[in-house]
Amino acid sequence: MATTRKFGDPELFGEVWADDYDDRTTLDPTPAVDFLAGLAGGGRVLELAVGTGRVALPLAARGIKVEGVEGSARMAARLREKPGGDGVPVTVGDMADVPVDGPFTLVYLVYNTLFNLLEAGRQQACFDNVARVLDEDAAFVIEAYVPDPAxxxxxxxxxxxSVTEDSATIEVFRFDLAAQRFHSQKITFDADGIHMRPHAERYCWPTELDLMADRxxxxxxxRVADWSGRPFGPDSTGHVSVYRRDR
Structure with missing residues (x-):
């Protein structure tokens, strides 16, 4: 799929992935929904980078007032097409800006999406703006992987x-270690030609996220290792971190 957008553009991911995102993302949202529902309270809940509603829609189906921010109008359109999608208001904009008014009892980011912000300053801005819209006793939840230097x-x-009789798909990564950033292309070769899907992330270790939160x-x-609540430890490859106002 051709695209004229650049790495770091909030709409790039949705422009590339929206059409078949749900077919390619088969993660069961139930553990995340169970975890988040326990923190939601009775107030408004906000998902940043809400996408096509993989988590937001089942959370809203439990009677929770869920809203979303999404960088891609195409992704937001896919959410609205789904059953219950018209009950989840979505603001199209840059999640670092948190372009909505609070207060919210819960704000959350799932599946490493904080890393889609490619500069440390934009990630910090996201924390700052989330803090602006949080209710007094609200929680900010982030799900992310722990970077593996290897x-x-x-x-x-x-x-x-993948390699089949008539196609092959490779993924090519280039890392900028000083910037903690990578650019990648998922490239498929088949009878119809060459198909490219670009992606980029600025990855962070949990301690760096804690520093952003403190600021x-x-x-x-x-902090737990996953949505099931397994203890987080030195061998954990991912984490779910819960932040609250410093009092």
Missing amino acids: AFDGGQRVKAL AGLRLER
């Missing part, structure tokens, strides 16, 4: 994702 060895990587006046309340 994956950056040599500053580049090529992975063969925004938030503190880490708890």
Whole structure:
């Protein structure tokens, strides 16, 4: 699919992935929904980078007042097409700006989406603006992977994702270690030609997220390894972190 947008454009991910995002993303949202429902209280809830509503829609189906911010109008349109989609208001804009008015009892980011902000300053702005719209006792929840330095060895990587009788898909990564950033292309070769899907992230270790939270006046309340609540430890490859106002 051709695109004229650049890395860092809030609409790039949705422009590339919206048409078949749900077919390619098969993660069960139930553990995340259970976890978040326990923090929602009775107030308004905001999902940043809400996408096509994988988490927001089942959370709203439990009677929770869910709203979303989404960088891609195409993604937001896909959400509205789904059952219950018209009950989740979505503001199209840059999630770093949190372009909505609070207060919210819960704000959350799932599936590493904070890393889609490619500059440390934009990630910090996201924390700052989330703190602005949080209610007094509200929570800010982030799900993210723990970066693996072994994956950056040599500053580049090529992975063969699939090979069939009539197609092959590879993923090519280029790492900027100083900026904690990578750019990638998922490339499929088949009878119809060459198809490219670009992506980029600025990855952070949990301690760096804690520092951003501290600068925004938030503190880490708890960190677990995943939505099931398994303890977080030195061998954990991911985390779910809950922040609240520093009092």
